[in-house]
Amino acid sequence: MKEFIYSLEDLFLSDELLDSLQAEKYYIGAYQRGYKWKSFGANDQVPQFLTDIYNAYQENAPEYYLQYITIKKNDEQKSWLEIIDGQQRLTTISLLFYSFAKGFGFENITEDKVTYERYLGRAIFDEVLDFCDKDESTALLLKKHQDLYYIYHAKECIKNFLELLQDEAKGFYEYCKQKVKIIINLEDEMTSAEEIFSNLNDNKVDLTNYYLIKGLLFTKSTRPENHKTSFIEIQEQRNLIARNWDDIDNWLLDTTQNQLFFNAMPIVNTKEKNTGINSLLNALRPREIVENSKETVVKEFHQSLNNLSVKNVVDDYLLFNLYNEHLTNQSKAEAKLIDIYQTSKRLINWFSDNELYNLIGFYTSTRGNINQILQLGSVAVKEKLYDHLKKILQLEEFEISELNYSDPKKRRKLNTILLALNIFTLKKIEGKVCIDFSNRFDFKSYRKHNWSIEHIYPQNPDCSQADYEEYYDWFSNLKFEDINDPIAIKIKLKEALSEEERYLVAQQDIDEHQLGNLALLTSGSNSTLQNYIFPKKRKLLLNLISGGSFVPQHTINAVSKLLNNADEKDPVISFTTNLTEWNQQDIDSNALWIINAYKQLVKIVNQVTIKN
Incomplete structure (x- = not known):
């Protein structure tokens, strides 16, 4: 492939490209898609094409480039240069100079220099210049041929623009001829045009905003x-x-x-x-x-585009x-x-920076606007992030111990606080409790799922006969007020229980919605655990962890009864020793840990000072 730079004038006239390659015209094959440049709004391709060149003309820019056009000698007609890539630009350029000639009588440097295989033998540009979409036959033709529809509207757009130039028309015409330039890629004659076109388009991407x-x-x-x-x-x-x-x-x-x-x-x-x-x-x-642009021409041109009657x-x-x-x-x-x-x-x-990483992750996870921190320096951004954390942790209407599941407002607040306690874990260093920023919270895994509050002990225990048999020891250890209770006797004799009996045994006399019976889980894990009895739920949760599922650290430590205070001065946490049980003592212990950790975190955040 060879590259050459030509002005539009040299692209079509004089002894430059066409003569040097012993060619007469440019040819656009039928395998190419039709003309698709839009002309209906200020930011569509044709209006942008016109205003960009006009702005360059106004600025007296020495050159204005229209990107590449890829060509090769046509296999059958050696005097034709086949356009492999760039037909949209070449068609628009031709329409521009045809419109210069029709509107002002200027020389049309593109006349008879571009031909289309699908319109072979037709002066398609002259035809389009005479089109009027108010004519019924023309309107039907434009509706039937999509590329003619776009060519026609491009012609109308160019015509509207040129009519606004008045005394500037000649200068703009000369600028387009001499200062607007194109880089020509000349492909080897041995390669077929279809193959080159296919390779070029295979490497292309959609015209996205990016x-x-x-x-x-x-x-x-x-x-x-x-x-x-x-x-x-x-x-x-x-x-x-x-x-x-x-x-x-x-x-x-x-x-x-x-x-x-x-x-x-x-x-x-x-x-x-x-x-x-x-x-x-x-x-x-x-x-x-x-x-x-404040230029009258461009402003009036854009206003005229707004008046175009184009639907959809x-x-x-x-x-x-x-x-x-x-x-x-x-x-x-x-x-x-x-x-x-x-x-x-x-x-x-x-x-x-681990500290900023965790702070930013919490900030963007709790409706913090990233645009409000992007321009901040390291000191200012930390101040902003800690202020956000401090605000989120505030409980103005109630105490931390009052948070529960049954009140939607309190549940939402608890969800956020539990997230904070999982991100900003605490440890004691040199006798002082502080946030452990040696760990980075897994926001990537966290954001793949929706986290929600999970009842550690289920609201409505669901256990099958198989669960009863597998967790028989758990059932037999549950307390009955009357040891002569028929269900207690059945359990003692290892007899089968009905569904209703299993439910009655598994249902504890506790408030499942209270603070200590709550933890965070992903929606997927929640659906896996459902309303199973605690020993089964604990087993499934451990399976999720061993299988690589993302389970919040507090949830793991709670069901494993491994929660400890960061500060030994805080009220002592005392779980029961049986890992397959979860009763009111365990609930109170989990609640106590949440309360202690929350108060410690609030204290630390309120004492933070940012240093340069």
Whole structure:
């Protein structure tokens, strides 16, 4: 493949490309998709094409590049250069110069220079210029042929724009001819056009917000405003930007990083995944949409587009539009790139710090807005995160001991506090209780599931005859007020119990909704454990842990009766010794641990001082 740079004038006229390759025209094969550039809104391809060139003309930019066009000699007609990639641009360029000729009488440098296999032998551009969609036959034709529909509306859009130029028309025409340039990729004649087209399109990606914003930033940030920069220099700048861009994207594609910072963040366009650098672009999107260019021509042109009667035009590129309307010049684009790069470095530094990692994870898991901390330094961000933690831990209406399952408001608060106690575990160092930041909470696993409050002892025990036989010792150890109770006698004689009898035995005289009988589990684990009796639930829970399921540390320690105070001065926790039992003493012990740990955490957080 060989690369050449040509102005539009040299692309079609004089003794440049066509003559040098002994060619007469450009040819677009039937295997290519039809023309698809939209013309209905300010950020559609055709209006953007026009206003970008016009802005470059207004700025007197020495060059304006329209990206690549890939060509090769046609296998059958050697005087034809086949367009492998770039027909959308070439068609739009042709429509522009046909419109210059029809509207102002300027020379049409593209006349008879582009032909389509599907319209072979027809002057398709002349036909479209004479179309009027108010004519019934024309309207039917446009409805039947989608590419003609888009070509027609592109022609109308260009016509509307050129009519606004008035005295500027000649200068804009000359600028388009001489200063607008295209890079030509010349492919080897030995390779078929279909094969090249297939390879090019196999490597292409959909035009998402991500790729459009990337192209916008790369183009505008390297477009000089006050000095001349060669194309080679521009490419070198873009290559450097691209390396930084790819590093950021790859780092944020890891779900461990991405979910920590951006999991709970709403995105502009729900059709696209909030992954990789796209999450950062979404977080750093311009908050205010600036007015379009103050140039009268562009403003009037955009207003005219709003009056087009086109139905079912959906804006899939709202995020791109926000950037595009804000980044109106090189300095703004460069500043945004710097912002993206510096913010990514800040995130990397925060991620490597265990304290910040856990604080940020809790912040984004409890409705903290990531946009409110992205621009903060290390001291300010810690202050913000600790303030958030302090606020979340506050219990203004009730005491920690009053939290329970039956009151929805208290249940939601307990859910958050138990999450905090699982993230900010406590230990004693040199006689002082502090948060153990040597451990990093597994936010990646946590966010794969919904956590909810689980009853350690079930509300409505569910146990089969098989459970009765497997956990017979558990049933036989349950206390009965009357040792002559028929059910007690049946158990003693190891007789089968009915479903109702098994339920009566398993149902303890306790308040299942009280604080000490509650712990956090994922929704999947909750469904696995269901309302099974405690010994079966404990066994299944241990199986989940050994199988790699993510079980909160407090839940593990509670059912294993391993909870201990971080400070020995706190009220003593005393579980029963039988690991297959869970009674009121165990419930009180779990409640006491939650109360002690909560009070210690609140005390530590209130005493935190951030140092530079």
